Amino acid sequence: MALPYLHDLGDGIHAIDTGFHRDHFDAAYLMVHNGHALFVDTGTNFSVPRLLAALDDLGLPRAAVDHVIPTHVHLDHAGGVGLLMQQLPRATVLAHPRGTRHMVDPAALYQGALAVYGQAEMDRHYGQLQPVPAERVMATGDGQVLDWHGRRLEFIDTPGHARHHHCLWDEASRGWFTGDTFGLSYREFDTPRGAWIMPTSTPVQFEPEAMKRSIDRLMARQPQAMYLTHYSRVTDLPRLAGLLHTQIDAMVALATPLRQAPARHAALLAGLGALYGEQLQRHGVADVAAGLQGLALDIELNAQGLGIWLDRS
CATH class of the missing domain: 3.60.15.10 (Ribonuclease Z/Hydroxyacylglutathione hydrolase-like)
Structure with a gap:
C-alpha cells in the first residue's frame, strides 16, 4: 500500500x-x-x-x-x-x-x-x-x-x-x-x-x-x-533567489527603524504581515487572508528572529 x-x-x-x-x-x-x-x-x-x-x-x-x-x-x-x-x-x-x-x-x-x-x-x-x-x-x-x-x-x-x-x-x-x-x-x-x-x-x-x-x-x-x-x-x-534577496532587504528596512520602538514585536508582526500579504497578492494567491493565517507561525518566528538580530546588531 x-x-x-x-x-x-x-x-x-x-x-x-x-x-x-x-x-x-x-x-x-x-x-x-x-x-x-x-x-x-x-x-x-x-x-x-x-x-x-x-x-x-x-x-x-x-x-x-x-x-x-x-x-x-x-x-x-x-x-x-x-x-x-x-x-x-x-x-x-x-x-x-x-x-x-x-x-x-x-x-x-x-x-x-x-x-x-x-x-x-x-x-x-x-x-x-x-x-x-x-x-x-x-x-x-x-x-x-x-x-x-x-x-x-x-x-x-x-x-x-x-x-x-x-x-x-x-x-x-x-x-x-x-x-x-x-x-x-x-x-x-x-x-x-x-x-x-x-x-x-x-x-x-x-x-x-x-x-x-x-x-x-x-x-x-x-x-x-x-x-x-x-x-x-x-x-x-533565479526568480526565487531574486525574490529572497528582495524580501531580506525589505525585512531589514522594516526592522531597522524599530530598534528602540515601544511595542516593537507587535510592530514587526504587523509589518511582516503587510509585506507578505502584498507579496502573496502580487503572486496571484486567491485568498490572501487565509494565506496569512497559514503563515502565522512563520511570521511570529520571523518577528522574533528580527528582534534578536536588532538587539545583537
Whole structure:
C-alpha cells in the first residue's frame, strides 16, 4: 500500500511529509543509491515512525542507512535524529561542526527551544530529545566531498539562518538540500506564476548579509532544483533567489527603524504581515487572508528572529 506521505521526486530522492504541524509543512528526505540509503533532516521525534515506514515501503533494511544528515540542529529538522539513530545500526550522523555537540548532548538545545516555545508546545510537538553516542557523530567541513557508493555529495557552510547550518549538494540530481537557507515555499501558494518563497529569520542567529551570500553561493553551482525542508522541491531558481534577496532587504528596512520602538514585536508582526500579504497578492494567491493565517507561525518566528538580530546588531 502506497504511503500518502512518501513522494518519489526522481534521482533516488524521496520526500517524506513528516506531519509536523500540518500536511505539506515539513519534509525529510530519503535518498537511495545502489541499495544504500541516507536521510537529510528528520523532523521531530513524532516523525520517526514515518521515516522508518518509508524504509519498509521501499524494501530497505535499517542497516542499509549509512548516514543521517541534519542541515542544522533546529528541532523541526533535527529533533528526531537521536530517536531515529536508535533504529539504524550502521548509520553515522553528519552534522555541521557547530551542531555536533548538540547531537551528543541535546540538553542545551532542548532548553533553548523551551525558552522559545514553552513546555506545553515542547511536549505536544517535540518530545524528549535523545542523545547520539559521540562515536556515531561526525563533523562536516566546508567543501567536504563524500563519495557515497559512487554518488558525489558535497557539504558547504551556509550561515544566515543559523551559524550551525550546512547545505548538501547532490551531483546526480544537480540539486541542493537547503534546510532553511533557501527559505520557505509552501505548495498551497503555487500559482500559474510558479512557486512563492520567503526567507526565514527564525531565532536566534539571523544574519541578513550572510544569508544573501549563502543564497548566492548555492546559485553559483547553477542548480536545477532546491530541496527545501519547508516544503519539498522547487525549480525556477533565479526568480526565487531574486525574490529572497528582495524580501531580506525589505525585512531589514522594516526592522531597522524599530530598534528602540515601544511595542516593537507587535510592530514587526504587523509589518511582516503587510509585506507578505502584498507579496502573496502580487503572486496571484486567491485568498490572501487565509494565506496569512497559514503563515502565522512563520511570521511570529520571523518577528522574533528580527528582534534578536536588532538587539545583537
